[in-house]
Amino acid sequence: MKNQWDDWMRLTLTGDKKAYKQLLIALQPWLMAFFTKRVPSAVVEDLVQETMITLHEKRHTYNPSQPFMPWLITIAKHRWIDYLRKIYRHQEVALDKEIEVPILDSDITISSDIIKLLQKIPAKQAEVIDLVKLKEMTIEQASQKTGYSSSLIKVMIHRGLKHLNKIVKEEKNDNI
Numbered sequence: 411m412k413n414q415w416d417d418w419m420r421l422t423l424t425g426d427k428k429a430y431k432q433l434l435i436a437l438q439p440w441l442m443a444f445f446t447k448r449v450p451s452a453v454v455e456d457l458v459q460e461t462m463i464t465l466h467e468k469r470h471t472y473n474p475s476q477p478f479m480p481w482l483i484t485i486a487k488h489r490w491i492d493y494l495r496k497i498y499r500h501q502e503v504a505l506d507k508e509i510e511v512p513i514l515d516s517d518i519t520i521s522s523d524i525i526k527l528l529q530k531i532p533a534k535q536a537e538v539i540d541l542v543k544l545k546e547m548t549i550e551q552a553s554q555k556t557g558y559s560s561s562l563i564k565v566m567i568h569r570g571l572k573h574l575n576k577i578v579k580e581e582k583n584d585n586i
Contacts, residue, residue: 416478423474434462437482444486449493461489530577535570538563543571 415436421429441458449457464485472481524544528536541552542563553560 415482419469419472419478420474422469423472437462437465441486444483445490448490453493457486457489457493460492461486464489527574527577531570531573534558535566535573538566539570539574542567 415433418429418433418436422433438458441461442454445454445457445461465482468485472478528540531539538552538556538558541547541555542549547555549560549563552558552563556563558566
C-alpha cells in the first residue's frame with residue numbers, strides 16, 4: 411500500500427487529480443491513527459486536516475525519487491509539534507491558595523536603600539524606574555501615567571540604571 415502512495419504522489423506532481431484524490435482518501439485513516447496515539451481525540455480531526463492542507467501546500471517540495479512516507483511523517487510531526495507548542499505556550503498553572511510571603515526587616519532595609527539610591531539620580535529617571543521596575547507597571551502604563559513616550563521611558567530607565575550602577579560601584583569602592 412505504501413508503494414502505491416509513492417506512485418500516487420508522483421502522479422499528483424504531474425497533475426493527475428484522480429491519483430491525488432485517491433492519495434488523500436488513503437492517507438486519512440493513517441493520519442487518524444498517527445494522531446490518535448499522540449493527542450486528545452477532540453483535536454485529532456483538526457490535525458489530520460491541517461496535515462492534509464500542509465501536504466497540499468507543500469506538495470511541490472516532494473522529491474519523487476525519494477520515498478513518500480518519510481516526507482509525510484515529517485509533515486505530520488511538524489503539525490503535532492505546532493499543536494504541542496500552542497497548548498504549552500498558553501497553559502496556566504492554578505494555585506490552590508494564595509501564598510503569603512512574610513515581610514522581613516531586610517526587605518525594609520533594602521527598600522530604604524533603594525529609595526536613597528533613587529534620590530541620587532535625576533527625578534524623572536527615578537520616577538520611571540520606580541514605576542516600571544519597582545511597581546512593575548508596563549512601559550505603556552508608565553507612559554500613560556507620566557505622559558512620556560514609550561521610547562523615552564525606555565531610554566530614561568536605561569540611563570537611570572546605568573547611573574545607579576555607577577553610584578553603587580563608587581560607594582562600594584569608597585567602603586573598601
